[in-house]
Amino acid sequence: MILLSPGGDTAYRTAQPDNALAVATVDGVFLLERDGNGAWQTVHHALAGCFVAALTRGAGGALFAATHGVGMARSDDNGRTWRWINNGITQFDLWAARAGRLGGRDVVLAGSMPAHLFISEDGGDNWRELPALRQVDSVEQWTFPPPPRLGHVKEIVIQGDDLYVGIEIGALLHSRDGGKSFTDLKVDPEIGECDVHRIMIDSRRPSQILIANGLVGMMRSADGGATWTRDAKLPGMDYPDACVMHPDDPELLFVSAAVGWPPHWYKLGRARGKIARSRDGGQTWERLLGGLPDGQRALFSAMSIAAHGNETAIFAGDTDGQVFESRDGGDHWSIIADLPPLSKGDFHRAMAKGRAAIANLDDMAFNAKAAARIATTKV
Numbered sequence: 001m002i003l004l005s006p007g008g009d010t011a012y013r014t015a016q017p018d019n020a021l022a023v024a025t026v027d028g029v030f031l032l033e034r035d036g037n038g039a040w041q042t043v044h045h046a047l048a049g050c051f052v053a054a055l056t057r058g059a060g061g062a063l064f065a066a067t068h069g070v071g072m073a074r075s076d077d078n079g080r081t082w083r084w085i086n087n088g089i090t091q092f093d094l095w096a097a098r099a100g101r102l103g104g105r106d107v108v109l110a111g112s113m114p115a116h117l118f119i120s121e122d123g124g125d126n127w128r129e130l131p132a133l134r135q136v137d138s139v140e141q142w143t144f145p146p147p148p149r150l151g152h153v154k155e156i157v158i159q160g161d162d163l164y165v166g167i168e169i170g171a172l173l174h175s176r177d178g179g180k181s182f183t184d185l186k187v188d189p190e191i192g193e194c195d196v197h198r199i200m201i202d203s204r205r206p207s208q209i210l211i212a213n214g215l216v217g218m219m220r221s222a223d224g225g226a227t228w229t230r231d232a233k234l235p236g237m238d239y240p241d242a243c244v245m246h247p248d249d250p251e252l253l254f255v256s257a258a259v260g261w262p263p264h265w266y267k268l269g270r271a272r273g274k275i276a277r278s279r280d281g282g283q284t285w286e287r288l289l290g291g292l293p294d295g296q297r298a299l300f301s302a303m304s305i306a307a308h309g310n311e312t313a314i315f316a317g318d319t320d321g322q323v324f325e326s327r328d329g330g331d332h333w334s335i336i337a338d339l340p341p342l343s344k345g346d347f348h349r350a351m352a353k354g355r356a357a358i359a360n361l362d363d364m365a366f367n368a369k370a371a372a373r374i375a376t377t378k379v
Contacts, residue, residue: 001078004304004315004323006242006344007054007066007096007154012306013247021315022063022079023323024052024302026348027340029065031079032323040325040336047073047082058099059106062123066094066110068345074124088127091116093152095168095345100158103178111153115142115167119179130179133165138184141191142170145262145364146346157199159206166196172211174225185225187213192367198243202250210282212240212255215370218282231282237274238377241344242303246312253278254314254330255285256300260379263364266350268379270297273318277330291333292324297351301344317342319351 003009005024012018019034028047032040047065050073054066063075064085071086071094086092091112099108108120110127117133120126133153142151155166163175165182170191173182187194195214202208207224210231218231218240234240237257246252255278258271265271272295276285298318306313312329323337341348350361366374 001057002304002306002313002315003055003057003063004302004317004342005052005055006301006342008056008098010242010244010304011247012304014306014308017308017311017313018306020078021323022055023317023337023339023342024055024065025317025321025340025342026051028052029055029079029082030337030339032337042337042339044080046075046079053095054097054110056097056099056108058108058123059101060123064097064099064108064110064124066097068093068095072097072110072124072127085120085124086127087125088120088129089118090129091118095152095154096156098156098158102158102163103161105178107158109156109158109163109179111156111165113144113152114150115139115153115170117153117156117165117179132175132179132181133173136171136173136182136184138171138191142167143192143365144169145366147360147363149365154197155199157201159201159203162206164199164201164209166199166211167194168197168214169195172196172199172225185209185221187211187219187225187228188216190367190369193369197241200243200245200253202245205250208250208281210245210253212243214239214241215261215366215373218243218255220282232284234276234285235287237276237287239271242300242316244303244305244314246305247307251279251281252312252329253282254303254305256303256316258299260377261370261374262347262350263374264377264379265299266362269351269353270295271299271319271347271351272296273299275300275303275316275330288326288330288333290326290331296320297353298322299344299347299351301347302342319343319348
């Protein structure tokens with residue numbers, strides 16, 4: 001089963017095409033299956049009424065769902081039924097989750113707003129916080145543009161014995177000891193420019209780190225985070241969000257992005273979400289169409305990639321709830337489902353057609369560099 005969510009698992013390698021898809025939406029988890037004619041059908045709806053931010057699969061096949069406001073849930077039957085597993089969790093507005101093997105142990109991690117990080121070593125039955133996350137020097141400067149302006153954990157990546165955590169906005173953190181301590185990798189000298197949306201690392205090249213920085217674009221480090229450079233600008237796009245790396249070919253990348261930044265979208269009533277592909281590890285990018293919308297209101301908030309044999313399928317979901325699939329590596333796309341929105345935080349509300357002003361969305365505060373960049377960008 002492929003998982004599609006704004007803050008969870010993104011890359012899969014399977015022996016055969018996977019004909020099952022679990023989608024995290026603002027109204028629970030929808031299970032889709034491909035029928036004998038190749039068409040996708042919605043076969044089940046679970047966690048109705050819950051805003052699901054992230055889906056991840058743990059050891060033994062259990063699924064974990066991180067939600068905004070209700071904490072963590074676990075499913076042992078591929079998403080059909082769920083139970084709440086919040087023992088030890090003290091922050092319930094969760095934005096990211098990731099399961100994996102860290103330091104020789106099977107673990108599940110969940111990150112919240114405000115930014116706290118929780119770990120479970122028993123399949124979610126019990127959790128404890130990793131307090132070192134909040135002991136780095138920059139913690140008091142972590143923020144998020146809309147009120148209440150609290151930074152949150154946006155991304156979690158387990159890479160062998162290494163743990164990476166992206167904070168929106170404020171830091172890219174690295175731990176070599178299972179979360180007992182963290183190093184701030186200093187993506188930018190100005191903390192307000194460290195808007196870490198996604199982290200991509202190939203296990204064969206662990207010193208190569210790529211991130212989607214919402215304020216400045218795609219960035220990379222070739223020395224494990226000691227120094228950083230900006231990749232080529234995305235074609236006609238400013239705000240990268242969801243991105244994926246092919247599980248076998250680290251040069252093949254896909255990223256979703258929008259024109260301008262949220263203040264522009266809200267004024268215009270559209271984000272003009274787009275998807276781009278790189279075949280050279282981010283040195284150059286090409287914008288993809290082939291069935292994708294051109295100039296739409298919505299933003300693509302979730303993306304997953306599934307490789308089987310020599311074929312590559314990509315799934316992308318947007319804040320209008322449309323789920324797109326490409327079966328040929330991004331050349332051609334089709335809509336396979338129309339569901340409730342897939343959204344990073346409240347973007348689905350902010351992008352709703354004809355909406356009234358919303359205080360905790362529209363009253364945004366940025367650092368001086370970002371504010372100047374936004375003010376001078378013509379969209």
